[in-house]
Amino acid sequence: MIMDKLNICPNHKTKNESFYPSPFHPQQLPTFSIKTNTNEWYDESLETGGTLIDFVCAYLAFQKEASTKADATRWIYNMVRIPEHLPLALQGNEKRHQREDAPLVFKKAGLIEHLGLIRYLEKQGIPLAVAQQHLKQVYILHKKTRKHLFVLGFDNEEGGYELRNPFFKGCLRPKALSFIRGSVPGTATVHVFKSCWDFLSARTRNIAPFKSDSLVLNAYECLGQVYPYLQHYGYRTLYSWMDHDAAGRQATAYLSHSIHSIEGLHHKTMSPVFAPHRDVHTWHLARLGNAEA
Known part of the structure; x- marks a missing residue:
């Protein structure tokens, strides 16, 4: 299957072996x-x-890309796209997202400079210095309305963006999680957030240190993408920051179940930190004295 994905066809086959041009x-x-x-x-x-893992590690190294076992696992996942089973309540409506996002056309992305977006960040309680590290100012065209929009964009691992401004919420597909590597290589801790606002709120308050790696789901439907980012990476503790509601509790339970086979990885839920608020961002705004955005 992997050779098919690389568009490499066998020269010939025997009963027990297939022979290919060397990649x-x-x-x-x-x-x-x-x-x-x-x-x-x-x-x-x-x-x-x-x-297979040995092959992908060697292939990534040959392509001068990161080639650890964790990198190989992620590469295989992205190439094969094996679906993960999620509880029904956490599954997204794929057709709905495609219909909503189809009219959006990406134009360009750069540093955040638009005054309206900077004021929007202030209302969300996120300093511009923090936002510039993780967000982009994205210029898009909405084909149905023929309007051009400036929005904040949070990019994901599949080349898509979560898009926000005071009057618009959407995404440029594909929908996927975002991985933010920490400042310390080989960190033993990883934090999992539901949304970019939760992640940015935690970074603003330094309760998810910059030295740690972070995964941002962007939607519960992306929970099934988490496992390849954890396997073989040497993490010792996973901190999850899921919402204080039924879906958040299901997501927390799903994470606990999905990492059960990863030896040495412990799961710690962080919801008591922001209780009784619904999520990290709401708690952050309350601490600042802002109304919920």
Whole structure:
């Protein structure tokens, strides 16, 4: 399946083995083989082989990209897109999102300079210095209304954006989670937030330190994308910041269940920090004395 995704076709096949042009050579020499019964590979020119994870690590390194086992797991997930089972209440309405987002056309993105967006950030309790690190000023066209809009954009791992301004809320597809790498390589902690506002509120208050990695779901329907970002990465503690409501409790339970197989990773829910408020952002605004936006 991975070779199909790379658009590499076999030169020939036997009962137990398929032979391909090598993905590790610009000339694509026919030295690469895969055993069909074990899915193990071997490249004669490199005199090395191994499992699927080993192959992806080697392929990413050959492409001069990050090539840890965690990077390989994420790459496989993004290539194959194996769906994860989510509780029905946490699943998004894909058709609804496609219909809403189809009219939006991306034009350009850059630093936040629009005065209206800066004032919007102030109302949300987010300093411009924090916002500039994680948000972009995005210029879009709404094809149905023929209006051009300046919005705040929070990019995700699939090239899409969550979009916000005082009068507009939407996204440029594809819908996906966002991964923010911490300042310390190999950090042992990862924080999981529902929304960019929750994440930015936590960063503003420094309750999710910049040295830690963070995952922002952008929607509960993206919960199924979390696991590849945790497996093989060496995290010891996952801090989840889900909402104080039924959906948030389901999401917290889902995270606990999904990481059960990751040895040494412990889950700590952080909802007591912002209780009795619904979410981190609402709590942050209350602490500032702002009305909920």
